[in-house]
Amino acid sequence: RIAYSDRVLTIVAPLFRHEKSKDTLGELVEVLLDEQGIDYDAAGSTTFKRKDLIKGVEPDASFYIQNFSSVLNKDHIDLSIDPPPDLAIEIDLTSKTDPSLYEALGVPELWRFDSGSLRIDVLQNGQYVQVQESPTFPGWPVSEWAQKYIARARAVGKGKAIRELRKMVRDRIQSNSQP
Numbered sequence: 001r002i003a004y005s006d007r008v009l010t011i012v013a014p015l016f017r018h019e020k021s022k023d024t025l026g027e028l029v030e031v032l033l034d035e036q037g038i039d040y041d042a043a044g045s046t047t048f049k050r051k052d053l054i055k056g057v058e059p060d061a062s063f064y065i066q067n068f069s070s071v072l073n074k075d076h077i078d079l080s081i082d083p084p085p086d087l088a089i090e091i092d093l094t095s096k097t098d099p100s101l102y103e104a105l106g107v108p109e110l111w112r113f114d115s116g117s118l119r120i121d122v123l124q125n126g127q128y129v130q131v132q133e134s135p136t137f138p139g140w141p142v143s144e145w146a147q148k149y150i151a152r153a154r155a156v157g158k159g160k161a162i163r164e165l166r167k168m169v170r171d172r173i174q175s176n177s178q179p
Contacts, residue, residue: 021091024153025113025146026061027162029087032137033065035169041068043077043085048105050079057101059088065136066108079105087111087136099128109136111146118146 026042033040041064049056062085064071070083084107090097092114102110103126110121110128120143121128122135134142145165153161 020153020158021093021113021150022060022089024150024158024161025089025091025111025118027158028142028146028149028165029061029063029089031162031166031169032140032142033063035166035173038065039068040065041071043071046077046085048077048079048084048107050105052080053104055101055104057088057098057105059085059102060091061089062107063087084108089113103128109134113146113150116147116151118143 030040030042032038043062043064045058045060046062047056047058048062064083065086067083067086071077074082084105086107087109088102088107089111090113092112096114097110097112099110099112099121103123106123108123110123111134112119112121120131120134122131123129132143134140145168149161149165152164155161
């Protein structure tokens, strides 16, 4: 993984645990979006950069949700004309994320998973403010579910854990739609 700011390049080699957590948290996002019928485009760990700011970052996972139609059929993202991803995810196991890079790029929502807990930051007036609830998933206990789902995937494997998560999301949607 890479990040750069003001001509300083940081390179980090991810560990197995990091990759499992990254994939699992990204799947949580995808299940919540899919089961609610919300269109999106996953941008993975694309390198997002602004040459004019001399800043760039490669998130662990990223998603275009509100702006997904802006990047359809694109092979390259140019942040001088294209929007940044709506949601970026970082797994902070061996190194810590510098949120100022995401602030500079204008990423509206940043999730950082560290020591078994999820921190959700939302961009307000050019700076991140920690919030308790994801504006992308209002009413959903994302932080709580992230902890449980990542731990469950480690214990029983991602296949079984994702099936359990998908059932939990469907059950909640169904119970909320009943009169």
